[in-house]
Amino acid sequence: MQINSLSEQGTLLIAAITLFLLAAFAALILIKSHKLCNIVSNVICIIAAFFGVAASVIKIFIDNTSTHINIFTSTIPFISIEIEFDKLSAFFVLCLSVLVICVSIYSIGYISHYYGKRNVGLFNFLYSTFILSMLLVMISSNAIFFFFAWEAMSFVSYFLVVFESEHVENQKAGKLYIIMTHIGTAFLLIAFMIMFSYTGSFDLRGSSTAIPEFAKNIMFVLFLIGFGTKAGVIPVHIWLPRAHPAAPSNVSALMSGIMIKTAIYGLLRFVLCYLHVENTWWGISILCIGIISAVLGVAYALMEHNIKRLLAFHSVENIGIILIGLGVGFIALAQKNEFLGALAITASLLHTFNHTLFKGGLFLGAGSIQYATHTKNIEKLGGLIKKMPITALLVLCFSLAICAIVPFNGFISEWLTYQALFANIIPGEAGINILSILSVAALALAGALAAACFVKLFGISFLGRSRSAAVENAKEVPVTMNIGMGILALMCLAIGLFPTLFIRGVDKVVSGMVGTSIINQLQGGFIIAFYPLSISGNAISPLVILGAIVGVILLAIFVIRIIGGKYIERKYGTWDCGFESLDSKMQYSATGFSKPLRIVLKILYRPRREVEIEESASSYFPTSIKYKVSTEQIFEKYFYAPILRVLKSLSRKVKFSVQTGSIHAYLVYIFIAVIVLMLYNRLV
């Protein structure tokens, strides 16, 4: 191993990598004892993640140089393990490490329900390797090494998706996931090959000036499709809502919280830092994909009743919001408006971090619900707030954060995105300004639909009466699980209340890439985040607003106490119109809750309903009514199914005409291939 500049964060990073490896092997060594293995492996992961946090915080805030570590250089060309740790990497490593700390703490409790039932050692081995592979994706400085890490990440996550492999749908989900992710990887591979053929190097730090314009455009499209598949943008999102629910919840939290963000990292690393944004249409296409993903993602989430599928569709939505920011940034950079570019990319990176926190937390919350009730279907829940008060409070915090409601962190990044869009309207040419205002509309619609969706999620599963016996027996989850989620919730609140502190960090990352810092125009210290155009009125201060809200509440309590006297409360049943036996079946269900929107947006869902009524003597009192409603996944039906049909018929033809099974035919193919290659060699 040869380390060029051994600064302290380099050491810390190497320590983190080593510790993740150690955690993986510790899990294998202690495979016999489930409990010990789980605790040891997770504790090592936590320590390693702390090293990661330390390394990236030092990198972002203090060190301005780039750390380059050459771990292994082989004599075989191109295969060298080189690490490049700059501020962009550090930012994503920070996201990863923060989430890993919380998820690992959570896992100590969560995995306990696997004890004696499943191979905990294998799970922890895969878990640690998964984290390690993501870490390596973020810090590799060589396209081939990046590619290996990327593949490792895909494979390990595949094994984690199919970990509970006895369910057929999990196997199917895993299969779809591995196919989709490899289609994406194929596009990346082509892009890397183009990169090599023009520059003669796989080095990501190299210059891209040798690549001509049209090749850059092709590379951009390839990167967009390749990384877009990993990020789960519409229309290549179909693996996401299947794979995330199949995986164990702590793994879903990592997958949704950070794995799909590696695609954002890839876009920034390859398109922004390597290719440099030159054409406006790059940004426009990213913006359009962002708008579509944001709106359709949340629209489909609204129809889901499986908690984890619902959350997975929200990941599509949030990736869309991140891409809206990124698209505006790329448009602005292509037009040499570096200030706006920096603002928009700051918004998008901050949203990346925020989404890591609240979506990770929500998946952990879903895991807690599943741990306590053994169901993911919210139609079977209800009234959990009384059984699991702490989990309920934490999930409420995350729900508020994801709906961008003050004073949580989601609002801050959405506000910055709105401001970037607003700033993009004014100088925008015809077309870009209209696109910007449509993005504003899309963002507002997505925000309101997300609120509807999380009211449904929280209201149906935690409030009201319990809908099944599973809830009656539910108990509060182990304390480590709540600690893991609690840290995330506190961070959500901290970013929401003191945004400038965090924007400062993100700004350092962005100014490294774009060359313009926006922090000088952000005034007001830790409390007030001013709109960075130095217009004093254009400001928000979540802390002051929270203070105002609390103040008004206290005032209201005080005034009401004076006027109305003591608070007298009577407990009584819910109003039942005199029917006197209101039960849980008469509550609104999740299906009922989303019905108005299902009808309004029926063009998206194409809902079908079947009602089966079993008649009895009187038609007013049927013995049973079955109501079944199903929505259609239009992308699968109208986009994937035709492609599959064509592929199938093609492969059937190939089977009969080309793949004849005759050994002579195959020899002829080889012969022809050799001849053609030799001819090519002679002619070109």
Added chain:
Amino acid sequence: MSDFLDVLSVLILLSSFILMANKRIKSYIQTFRIQSALIALTAGIMGIDILSKEGRFDVLIVCVIIIAMKVIYIPHLLNKAYTNVEYKIEKDFFLNIPILIFVCCMIVVFCYFSISNTGGINLGIINLRVVNSVSLILIGLFFMISRKKAIGQIIGFLVIENGLFITAMLATQGMPFIVDIGIFIDMLTAVLILGIMVFKINEKFDSIDMNELKNLRG
């Protein structure tokens, strides 16, 4: 005055949106009447302006003709036709109303795109009115496409005519008088013929659904 004309051109455009969002045939006629009144108002304002500046009063005459024909006579004719048919509400659309309205929005965006690059009229304020009026023509056409009943077709036709008139008016301070008169007479004839057709279709097919005309093919 220029501000007033801008606002009027926006309101005329708005009236076509309201028309598009309507389902009742009675309200079609009413909205058309309001639109024509707004156009007459525009013509009136411009007419007074031209009278005071150049001494011509032909625009004012056109204004009076509009009031007489489009605000009073044609709506009256249509109302008579309306009382004779039994379909008072348009029920089945090819697309639902929010989508129709959204398409209309896109039409305006498209007009903006197409016209903002046209040479000669790309001069700030005229541009706005021209975009609005050309959108009015296209929305009228789209209205004809979206409605199945015959009265809807007549209204759409009249809206197109309104659009043409207001485009000419706002872009070039009014066409020559004789051209205006000619167009009005053409239009009146067209409305009369269409009105008769409505009766005939209604008689023949017991419905004023234009799709029934398919049955006339051999």
Added chain:
Amino acid sequence: MANVLYAVIQIFVIIMLAPLVNGIIKKVKAFTQKRKGAPVLQMYFDLLKLIKKSVVVSDVSSWIFKVTPYIVFSSAVAAALLVPVTTMIMPVGFAGDIILMVYILALGRFFMMLAALDTGSTFGGMGASREAMISSLIEPSILITLFTVALIPNSTSVYQIMGSMKAADFPLIHPVYILTFIAMLVIIIAETSRIPVDDPATHLELTMVHEAMILEYSGRNLALIELGAAVKQLVFITLLVNIFIPHDQFISIAGIGAVAISLLIYLIKVIFVAVVIAIVEVSTVKLRLFSIPNIAALAFILSFLGFLQYFILGR
């Protein structure tokens, strides 16, 4: 000091005035129906009475149900802090813009929908699900409208917007503002549960939206929610009148007298809008729930066309 004075005026005017707007609307409606109607100040009496009564709480509900009235009320008041009733007093660096205002109101709405589901009542779920639909459909129009009026000052701050409108003297004679004004009026009607969208006076399960959500509330909790809803309504009306019908540029004197005159004119404008809303309420019928998307589409095209006109005008 200016900040404190500002906040006091803001909170005092809005909370004190909010029930009056409801009273005026009801009175106008009564007049048009040839009834005498309740006194204009009836809502104040109602609130006082409600505060003095004891509270009945459903035994199914949790703490969400109890904190919601306070959050709904205080979020409406916090939003009111961001929308100046008079531009005569400019607070120094008070922090909040139109986007924040929209999202603070979303906080109140979020908890209101949760509380409706909390009691396990069918009415509550119904109200919440309808509210979710209406608010999602109307939300894009609100932001487009506000962004369009924010374009000229190039700032999302409410003060800057009102300031730039004051410079325009009569903003309504302008193609952009006439459209956004109508859009805003439609938005107010949808957001404040007024008749074509929701009926504030009904308790019929086929039609109610807002009333269904608060059906389980009683006593001081109900008082807070009612007052919160009234405050929210006044916030929107204030936004409308102070942006589109600015008046402070006509007051030539300065000092306390100017503030008083400004507030008086503001009161007249609010009453005027209340009368307009009442007339809209009596002259239309409650729409079918699934016709509400048409209203939302209308609001959307009005705001979007307004935005387009801004660019077609070429600034």
